[in-house]
Amino acid sequence: MRFQVLDIVFNPPHPVTGAAVAPSDRLNRVVDTAVLAEELGLDSFSVGERHAGEVLSSSPTVILGAIAARTSRILLSTGVTVLSLLDPVRVAEDYATIDQLSRGRFEMVIGKGNEVQQYPVLGLDISKQYEYLQENYELLRQLISGEEVTWSGTHHVPLDKITTLPRPYAGPFRIWHGSATSAFAVDLAARWGDPIVSANAFQPRENYKVLIDRYREQYAEHGHDPAKAYVGSGSGGLFLADTTEQAIEQYRPIYEGAVARADARGYDPKAVGKVTAFRTVEEAVERGPALVGSPERVVEKILDYHQSYGHDLQSVSVNHLLDVEQQHDVLRRFAEEVVPQVRAEVKTDLWTEADSGRAKGFTAV
Structure with a gap:
C-alpha cells in the first residue's frame, strides 16, 4: 500500500481554548509537514482547495510550489482541485508549472468540491456543478495531452489552436477523481480509465464501498485493464497514542469540537457528505473511518477497511489543532509503527x- 498526507488547511480556532493560529504560521507548517513526510519515507503529500469557510487553501498551487522547492522525492497532489469552479486553461498552466518545478512529481485529484458556499462566491450556479466538472475535465485532458487545441463547449469560451505553457514535465500528468457522495465522479473516472480517491471520512463504509464497487464494474465495462483501476481512500482523521483508550480521551475535545462547529454552520445533520454520521469520537473509532488508537489498532483498522475497499493508497490527515510537536510525533509514529506493517500485508x-501512468519523476520505494 502507498501512503499520503492530506492537508485541506482548515484554520478554525481551537474548540476548547479559542486560540487561533496565525495564517502565516499555519501555511508555513503545511510546508514543514510536507518536508517531514518526505523525510519519513511517505509517498505523497496532498493540498486541498476551498474558497469559503475557515480554510486557507484557496491557492493550492502557491502552497505546492513552496513544497516543490523544499522537497526532492515525495509526490505532490491535490485533494481536491475543485475543477467545477475553475478555468481549465488556468488549471493546465498552473499545474504544469508545479509539474515542472517538481521535475515530474505531480498528480492531480479533481472533484466538484464539498463546500456549497463556493459557488455563489464565485458567481457560479451550483445546480450545474456536475456539468461544469465534466466539461472542464474533458477540456483539461485535451490541454495537457496535446498542443493547438480547438474546443467548443457549453460553459467555456471556444478555443482555436491553443497551446498552454508550460507543457507538463513528461507528458500529461495523471488525473484522479475524488469520490464522496454520488455516482457521477466514479462513472466519469471509469469512462476515461482514471483512478479514484474515496473520501471515506463522514459516512459508514457501506456508502463508500457501493461507489468503489460501481467504479470497478464500470471501469472493466469500458474495456480498461482492471489491474489499473487504482483506488485511494481517505480517513476520518489520524491520532495515535500508546493505547486506544488514551488516544480516544486525548482526541475527544478536538473531534467533538469539530462536530459542534459543523453543526453551527447550519447543515442538516442528515445531509450526506456534509456532516459526520458519527457524533462521538467513540462512534468514529468503533464504526467509522477515524484512525484513532494505538498503532496496532490503526494497523488493524486500515487492513479491515482494505478488505472492503481493496485500496492501493491510504490518505491520512493530522489535525492542525494539535501542538506542532504532537502533530509531528503522530506522523512520525504513523510512518514508523503503522506503515511498515500495512505495507508488509498489502x-x-x-x-x-x-x-x-505514474508521474514520470517519481517512483515509490
Missing part, C-alpha cells in the same frame, strides 16, 4: 516502475 504496483 502489495500494489501503484507508483512503481510497473505503473506506466
Whole structure:
C-alpha cells in the first residue's frame, strides 16, 4: 500500500481554548509537514482547495510550489482541485508549472468540491456543478495531452489552436477523481480509465464501498485493464497514542469540537457528505473511518477497511489543532509503527516502475 498526507488547511480556532493560529504560521507548517513526510519515507503529500469557510487553501498551487522547492522525492497532489469552479486553461498552466518545478512529481485529484458556499462566491450556479466538472475535465485532458487545441463547449469560451505553457514535465500528468457522495465522479473516472480517491471520512463504509464497487464494474465495462483501476481512500482523521483508550480521551475535545462547529454552520445533520454520521469520537473509532488508537489498532483498522475497499493508497490527515510537536510525533509514529506493517500485508504496483501512468519523476520505494 502507498501512503499520503492530506492537508485541506482548515484554520478554525481551537474548540476548547479559542486560540487561533496565525495564517502565516499555519501555511508555513503545511510546508514543514510536507518536508517531514518526505523525510519519513511517505509517498505523497496532498493540498486541498476551498474558497469559503475557515480554510486557507484557496491557492493550492502557491502552497505546492513552496513544497516543490523544499522537497526532492515525495509526490505532490491535490485533494481536491475543485475543477467545477475553475478555468481549465488556468488549471493546465498552473499545474504544469508545479509539474515542472517538481521535475515530474505531480498528480492531480479533481472533484466538484464539498463546500456549497463556493459557488455563489464565485458567481457560479451550483445546480450545474456536475456539468461544469465534466466539461472542464474533458477540456483539461485535451490541454495537457496535446498542443493547438480547438474546443467548443457549453460553459467555456471556444478555443482555436491553443497551446498552454508550460507543457507538463513528461507528458500529461495523471488525473484522479475524488469520490464522496454520488455516482457521477466514479462513472466519469471509469469512462476515461482514471483512478479514484474515496473520501471515506463522514459516512459508514457501506456508502463508500457501493461507489468503489460501481467504479470497478464500470471501469472493466469500458474495456480498461482492471489491474489499473487504482483506488485511494481517505480517513476520518489520524491520532495515535500508546493505547486506544488514551488516544480516544486525548482526541475527544478536538473531534467533538469539530462536530459542534459543523453543526453551527447550519447543515442538516442528515445531509450526506456534509456532516459526520458519527457524533462521538467513540462512534468514529468503533464504526467509522477515524484512525484513532494505538498503532496496532490503526494497523488493524486500515487492513479491515482494505478488505472492503481493496485500496492501493491510504490518505491520512493530522489535525492542525494539535501542538506542532504532537502533530509531528503522530506522523512520525504513523510512518514508523503503522506503515511498515500495512505495507508488509498489502502489495500494489501503484507508483512503481510497473505503473506506466505514474508521474514520470517519481517512483515509490
